[in-house]
Amino acid sequence: MKKLLFIGVLLPLMVLCQNRTVVSTNRIFPKPDKVMEFEKALTNHAQKYHTGLWKWRVYTIESGPDAGGYHIVEGPTTWDEVDKRGDLGAEHMNDWLKNVMPLTTEKSANSYSVFREDLSSIGITDYSDKITINHVYPKPGQFPAVEELVKQLKKVWDASNQTIAVYEASASGEPQMAFVTRYKQGLKERERDFRKPMKERYEAINGAGSYEKYLATIANITDHSWSEMLFYNAKLSSK
Known part of the structure; x- marks a missing residue:
């Protein structure tokens, strides 16, 4: 009976994980004279506010038209989880807007992929x-x-x-x-x-x-x- 109960709990979790196919990407570009400050601020932000489902994988763009930019990947999640994400709170947004964004250029891009x-x-x-x-x-x-x-x-x-x-x-x-x-x-x-x-x-x-x-x-x-x-x-x- 305990095994059946365990399987009953586990199966919905397995199905949920299997359906996590949605990723969001954010591309931002630091000001040329603010790269070190930008990386420090981005690191602090990612490690303090982006945990669990909302963890970030950060890539540097090495070639192509966006070379020099940073490619931030969040997910995978489901669309329902994206719907419920919100803005991760006022403290999160305040840190992003005051400590990270002022160090970037106007160029940016946001997208969703499945x-x-x-x-x-x-x-x-x-x-x-x-x-x-x-x-x-x-x-x-x-x-x-x-x-x-x-x-x-x-x-x-x-x-x-x-x-x-x-x-x-x-x-x-x-x-x-x-x-x-x-x-x-x-x-x-x-x-x-x-x-x-x-x-x-x-x-x-x-x-x-x-x-x-x-x-x-x-x-x-x-x-x-x-x-x-x-x-x-x-x-x-x-x-």
Whole structure:
């Protein structure tokens, strides 16, 4: 009977955790002459006010158009938990507005994304310190076609142990899929000879001639894309 009661309590918790697929991101940019002060203020804020469900993982943006910025990830949570989050209290907001924001420029960005487990080759919380994000924007009406193409890619990632987390933007600008490559073995995974060429790996799974069709399909269903590299900074993040 005790075992049954324990299972009865555990199952709802397991279901709740499994449904935590929502992440929010905040990009902020320190004033060039205030970087040290900014990092100190950000660290104090993250470690004092962002705990539990609202922990922060802070990344430095190393390349791309936002290089020099800081990428703050909160979650994963559920939409219901986001709905009930509020502003984490007056003390939290006072610290953010008075101690952190004055050290930043006017440039910033906030967004929500939903983790797509069905399209990913790694779990949502199986993080890495070094990542790249490839932002892909489907043409109007082509989002389902992009999803189908990613399903073919996932087979290749799984077969070659390539760890990529896929996120779908939610009410955050134009429709987008973000492909986060998590380098579990470090940046050496970016070496050209670390894995077999993509064409060889893709056709081993999807058949001869399939890679050319894949490239043609990308050209037809996507509008544009861009990529960037980010490094996790544990010192700036929640404990």
